[in-house]
Amino acid sequence: MTDTACVIYGARDLRFEPRQSAPMGDLSVKVRVRAGGICGSDLHYYFDGRNGDYVIREPLIPGHEFAGEVEAVGARVSRLRVGDRVAVNPSSPCGRCRYCRQGRENLCRRMVFLGSASKFPHIQGGFREVFMVDEANAVPVRRDLPFTTAAFAEPLSVALHAVSRAGALFGRNVLITGAGPIGQLVLLCARRAGAARIVMTDIVDQPLETARRIGADAAINVATHPGDLKDYAASLDGFETIFECAGNHHALRSAFESAGPGAVVVQVGILPAGDIPVLANIAMGRELDWRSSFRFCDEFGAAVDALDRGLIDVAPLLTAAIPATDAASAFDLARDRARSLKVQITF
Ligand SMILES: [Zn+2]
Ligand SMILES: [Zn+2]
Structure with a gap:
């Protein structure tokens, strides 16, 4: 049996073509995919042919943020029935290694993560019917x-x-650099976690406008108003927790410069390949904790629960849902930060 998939062959070479469907196993669930979000990593694969250090070496079906409807279940599937709606967790850690046993499954060396060129053969993703x-x-x-x-x-x-890497946020002054979808979601989570003040920065006005609308206390365009962040940070004697969600060294620099003594800086954005300049003496003199945050561990269930119960409202972040036959224009729109936040492909 075949279905149709979005396949990236290399930079700017995306095809919507038939693919062999995987066979049905006893524990398999056949999902009719309905919506899939385009992530920054998908954009890098499509526009650059690589994502950081992961280079496309064979045709790759992108997509690791998707949901759909159960169309059939294997003989031993017990929790799901035909017609159920599901969100697909793209992360399959081995469950047995040291990191998995320590509850740090995201660090598993044998991790299988959908829609990723981190391994060869690549792990094919969910942008398919x-x-x-x-x-x-x-x-x-x-x-x-x-x-x-x-x-x-x-x-x-x-x-x-x-947010869990950052530690307790209640009453803390928080800076988020980078108002893309992840920055905006961190804003929503930090608000729920009780942050006192939340400031968002970016170099594009439109996503900053969204940040204001969904609850940022201030949203600063650091390209057009370079002094404002410094003033705001000074008024607070530095931010206590910072999420670097932009993934570039200018934002990382402003994160360190805006950090108060003893602050926690969480690196969420994926930085470009190669060496990145770091203000190491600021980190040293202020005893900053620079932590990274990579994908997620067991937060997927909590995320689904929060969406299911309406605890986190993601609707303001969705710009458009575009049919897969028009996937290339969906990728174009997703890359245009002045016109879009999250763009999804629908099947
Ligand atoms: Zn993603
Ligand atoms: Zn493992």
Whole structure:
């Protein structure tokens, strides 16, 4: 049996073409994919042919943020039934290694992560009409939850993990550099976690406007108003917790410069390949904790629950849901930060 998939062959070479569907196993769930979010990593694969250090070496089906409807279940599947709606957890750690046993599954060396060129052969992703997934990775949502909302479970997991890496946020002054979808989701999570003040920075006005709308106390364009962040940081004697969600060294620099003594800086954005300049003496003199946050661990269930119960409202972050036949224009729109936040592909 075949279905149709979005396949990246190399930089700016995306084809919508038939692919062999995976066979059905006893524990398989056949998901009719309905919505899949385009992530920064998908954009890098499509526009650059690589994502940081991961280079496309064979055709890659992108997509690791997707949701759909159960169309069939294997003989031994017990939790799901035909017609259920599910968010697919793209992360399959081995479950046995030291990191998995320590509850740090995101660090598993044998991790299988959908839609990624980190391994060869690549792990094919979910931008296709039909996706066969293990029952354990298909997390049910309410039957009336929009697929476009359920498809936020993965990026929301990333944001929840970043927040858990930061430690307690209640009463703290928080800076988020980078107002992309992950920065915005971190804002929503930090607000729920009780942050006192939350300031968002970016170099594009439109996503900053969204940040204000969803609860940022201030949103600063550091390109057009370079002094404002410095003034704001000075008024607080430095931020206590900073999420670097932009993934570039200018933002990292402003994160360190804006950090108060003893601050925690969480690196969430993926920095470009190669050496990155770091203000090491600021980190030293202020005893900064520079922590990284990579994907997520067991936050996926909590993310689904938060979406299911409406605890986190992701609707303001969804710019458009575009049919897969028009995937290339969806990628174009997703890259245009003045016009879009999260763009999803629908099937
Ligand atoms: Zn992603
Ligand atoms: Zn493992």
